[in-house]
Amino acid sequence: MSAPGTMEPTEVIARARAGDAEAWGQLYHDYAPAIFRFCRRALPTREDAEDATMEVFMKLRGKLNQYDTTRSFTAWLYKVAANHCWDSLRRRRTRQDKETGDLENVPLEHPDPSQLERLIEQRTSEEVRKALEKLGARARMALVMRYYSDMSYDEIADALGVRRAFVGVVLLRARHELRQALEGGSALAAGGAS
Amino acid sequence: MSQTPEEKSKHLDEMTCLLYIERQLDRARGLEVSAHTQECVACRTLLRAMERESRLLTRAMLEEDEPLPSRLAQFQEKARRSMQWIWGLVFGLAATGVYAFYTQYILLWQTQLEQAGFGGSNLLGLLIFQGTMWKGWQSVITLLEVLAMLTLAGLGALVFRRRIRRGSALALVFAGLCTVVSMPPAASATEFRKGQSPTVNKDEIIKGDVYLSGERVKIEGRVEGDVFAAGKDIEINGQVTGDVISAGRYLQVRGTVDGNVRSAGNTAVISGSVGKNMMWFGDVVTVESTGKVGGSVTMFGDSLAIDGHVGRDILFFGTGINVNGAVEGGIREKGHTLIIGANAQVGGPIHFEGDKPAEVSSSAKLASPVEFKQMEHRKEYRDSSYYIWQVIWASAYILFGLVLFALMPNFSEEAVKATEQYGAAAGLGILVGCGLPIAALIACVTVVGLFIGISTLFLWFAALHFGQIVVAALIGQWLMGRTQEIWPLVGRMVVGFVLLRLCTMIPHVGWVFKYGAAFWGIGAISLVVYRRLQPVIAPGMPSGPYTPPLPPSTTMGGVQPA
Numbered sequence: 001m002s003a004p005g006t007m008e009p010t011e012v013i014a015r016a017r018a019g020d021a022e023a024w025g026q027l028y029h030d031y032a033p034a035i036f037r038f039c040r041r042a043l044p045t046r047e048d049a050e051d052a053t054m055e056v057f058m059k060l061r062g063k064l065n066q067y068d069t070t071r072s073f074t075a076w077l078y079k080v081a082a083n084h085c086w087d088s089l090r091r092r093r094t095r096q097d098k099e100t101g102d103l104e105n106v107p108l109e110h111p112d113p114s115q116l117e118r119l120i121e122q123r124t125s126e127e128v129r130k131a132l133e134k135l136g137a138r139a140r141m142a143l144v145m146r147y148y149s150d151m152s153y154d155e156i157a158d159a160l161g162v163r164r165a166f167v168g169v170v171l172l173r174a175r176h177e178l179r180q181a182l183e184g185g186s187a188l189a190a191g192g193a194s
Numbered sequence: 195m196s197q198t199p200e201e202k203s204k205h206l207d208e209m210t211c212l213l214y215i216e217r218q219l220d221r222a223r224g225l226e227v228s229a230h231t232q233e234c235v236a237c238r239t240l241l242r243a244m245e246r247e248s249r250l251l252t253r254a255m256l257e258e259d260e261p262l263p264s265r266l267a268q269f270q271e272k273a274r275r276s277m278q279w280i281w282g283l284v285f286g287l288a289a290t291g292v293y294a295f296y297t298q299y300i301l302l303w304q305t306q307l308e309q310a311g312f313g314g315s316n317l318l319g320l321l322i323f324q325g326t327m328w329k330g331w332q333s334v335i336t337l338l339e340v341l342a343m344l345t346l347a348g349l350g351a352l353v354f355r356r357r358i359r360r361g362s363a364l365a366l367v368f369a370g371l372c373t374v375v376s377m378p379p380a381a382s383a384t385e386f387r388k389g390q391s392p393t394v395n396k397d398e399i400i401k402g403d404v405y406l407s408g409e410r411v412k413i414e415g416r417v418e419g420d421v422f423a424a425g426k427d428i429e430i431n432g433q434v435t436g437d438v439i440s441a442g443r444y445l446q447v448r449g450t451v452d453g454n455v456r457s458a459g460n461t462a463v464i465s466g467s468v469g470k471n472m473m474w475f476g477d478v479v480t481v482e483s484t485g486k487v488g489g490s491v492t493m494f495g496d497s498l499a500i501d502g503h504v505g506r507d508i509l510f511f512g513t514g515i516n517v518n519g520a521v522e523g524g525i526r527e528k529g530h531t532l533i534i535g536a537n538a539q540v541g542g543p544i545h546f547e548g549d550k551p552a553e554v555s556s557s558a559k560l561a562s563p564v565e566f567k568q569m570e571h572r573k574e575y576r577d578s579s580y581y582i583w584q585v586i587w588a589s590a591y592i593l594f595g596l597v598l599f600a601l602m603p604n605f606s607e608e609a610v611k612a613t614e615q616y617g618a619a620a621g622l623g624i625l626v627g628c629g630l631p632i633a634a635l636i637a638c639v640t641v642v643g644l645f646i647g648i649s650t651l652f653l654w655f656a657a658l659h660f661g662q663i664v665v666a667a668l669i670g671q672w673l674m675g676r677t678q679e680i681w682p683l684v685g686r687m688v689v690g691f692v693l694l695r696l697c698t699m700i701p702h703v704g705w706v707f708k709y710g711a712a713f714w715g716i717g718a719i720s721l722v723v724y725r726r727l728q729p730v731i732a733p734g735m736p737s738g739p740y741t742p743p744l745p746p747s748t749t750m751g752g753v754q755p756a
Binding site: 032033036050053054088121123125128129148153169171172175 | 208213216218236240242244246247253256257260262263266604726
């Protein structure tokens with residue numbers, strides 16, 4: 001049985017599509033940890049991530065027939081999870097907390113390369129995860145889609161409902177937000193070089 | 195590292211660096227960037243830092259810092275196991291609830307209607323094919339068309355939901371519906387008249403349906419079709435071969451209506467002839483001594499006076515009936531008074547449920563004596579079956595809540611949260627709780643609106659019950675603390691509902707709790723529905739100033755202006 005990143009479980013998917021409960025159990029067993037981690041990174045609380053994981057798999061039961069077997073199952077699964085998480089965040093309107101103001105007002109200044117390098121060197125994975133939790137919903141969602149599930153710019157644009165040309169902007173701003181969170185709000189992201 | 199503006203302008207911008215490391219630049223631009231970073235230390239450092247940033251992000255996200263929660267690990271098994279007994283319980287209790295609803299409401303209504311001469315084997319058949327709603331096959335076809343249209347609209351909404359934002363999809367579907375509904379049939383010769391006094395003149399013959407609206411609507415001539423009238427005073431002195439469907443303060447039929455009269459208003463006086471049935475939602479109906487209704491009379495309102503002739507039965511819910519004419523069928527009344535005068539003739543059974551026995555003149559000619567039933571005013575408190583039924587009803591409610599919370603967890607959670615907006619929820623609750631059934635009844639008056647009206651009434655009825663469940667969940671949260679998870683919320687709903695049900699059983703004031711909770715809850719539900727119908731604002735994307743310039747050979751991003 002393959003988990004994300006390894007061989008696609010074509011046979012198990014075919015059996016699950018035919019209603020085989022064992023195959024479902026196998027798919028869940030193999031993919032639930034990855035989907036839970038995806039949801040955990042994307043959503044604000046652990047409880048939200050648990051609920052979302054269950055909901056994604058419940059949704060999957062109804063959607064499995066729509067899966068195009070010529071494409072990557074893992075990528076498709078992440079797409080379903082991303083859509084679900086973003087819908088969930090959007091419904092709560094948490095994105096309004098931070099993002100509207102941020103995107104409109106914060107200028108994209110050129111960072112000081114050396115200072116950025118030092119910052120990256122000094123920070124641990126755990127610190128990055130904590131900083132991620134402080135980001136606005138869309139910034140976090142964009143980073144998770146790109147750097148956790150390796151989704152393409154087209155897929156990110158589709159999930160977030162933005163034009164493809166803006167995906168880079170969204171990601172760059174998300175990185176700036178992240179740097180600010182890592183710095184504890186210092187001015188690196190806002191243009192250390194200027 | 196401080197740079198002069200000249201130096202800075204030579205460097206790559208951060209967006210270009212990001213797109214370069216993400217492999218989003220085209221080949222030519224990528225080679226340019228590559229060549230530049232060979233020579234420029236600052237840009238090379240930035241590029242390297244950003245690459246490391248990407249790797250750090252990926253590593254931080256992929257690290258398995260938390261094990262899979264046991265709830266999720268066992269989800270599959272638990273779900274499978276729990277389904278077996280939950281669904282057994284669900285179907286068992288649901289069957290009890292449906293049975294209780296059927297025996298206490300549907301069967302009672304059906305029996306009453308059947309005894310009143312409407313016949314029919316089920317409620318839908320009764321409403322559509324029998325009794326006062328019958329308009330011939332054309333109305334059945336219309337109903338089927340509406341059903342087909344609604345189905346298409348539903349499918350359309352499903353198809354477009356993903357492609358168009360929710361508000362737009364709904365607007366599109368409703369606009370389509372309105373267009374189709376408002377389009378007159380191509381082959382029919384329908385007339386529209388409006389003004390201060392729209393009139394069908396004495397020598398005039400209208401072949402087809404006519405829509406009349408104005409302060410004083412008059413039909414002096416002949417209409418070979420249906421009449422749809424709205425106005426303050428509506429007078430029919432001529433002849434209508436079809437039905438009369440009206441809404442107005444005062445309706446007077448001096449002439450002849452061959453079909454049915456279905457109306458809502460204040461007062462109706464029939465001194466002419468109605469060939470089929472009459473249905474009235476309003477205050478007063480008088481069938482004068484010269485008046486004749488060929489079919490049955492159904493009324494929901496204040497008082498009904500029959501001095502003329504009714505061909506079939508009378509079904510009445512209101513204050514009282516005064517019969518001093520001929521009724522060939524039976525009478526079924528639930529009201530306060532029934533007076534049967536000296537000239538009265540009633541050919542069928544008379545069932546009267548009221549506060550005091552009917553006053554029957556000794557000269558009246560009745561087929562059978564009046565069957566009187568004293569209206570019960572909460573005597574059931576002393577009856578043990580009352581408490582058994584309370585338990586069954588409470589179980590059915592809890593089950594209903596369980597199913598709704600399981601089917602719509604997010605909606606339910608949002609509705610419970612919305613109840614805490616006390617003012618808005620209560621205000622909207624009163625508005626929607628009172629306004630919706632009125633709107634639905636008005637829709638029922640028209641043939642096209644019948645299905646929509648009945649569906650709306652059912653929805654309103656379900657929302658009243660769901661409202662109580664939502665408020666019960668809030669009460670549970672007050673007692674047991676807040677929760678974000680669905681099953682603990684269901685537990686709180688159960689506790690809250692038991693308390694609420696106990697409150698509704700308090701003599702004399704129980705209804706205040708019941709309807710208070712229902713209206714409060716319906717307001718909260720309406721708030722959530724309203725919010726969900728709001729167009730979703732596109733995620734606040736930066737507008738023009740933030741759009742990176744796109745050089746001709748670049749697929750994404752761009753370079754800093756020189």
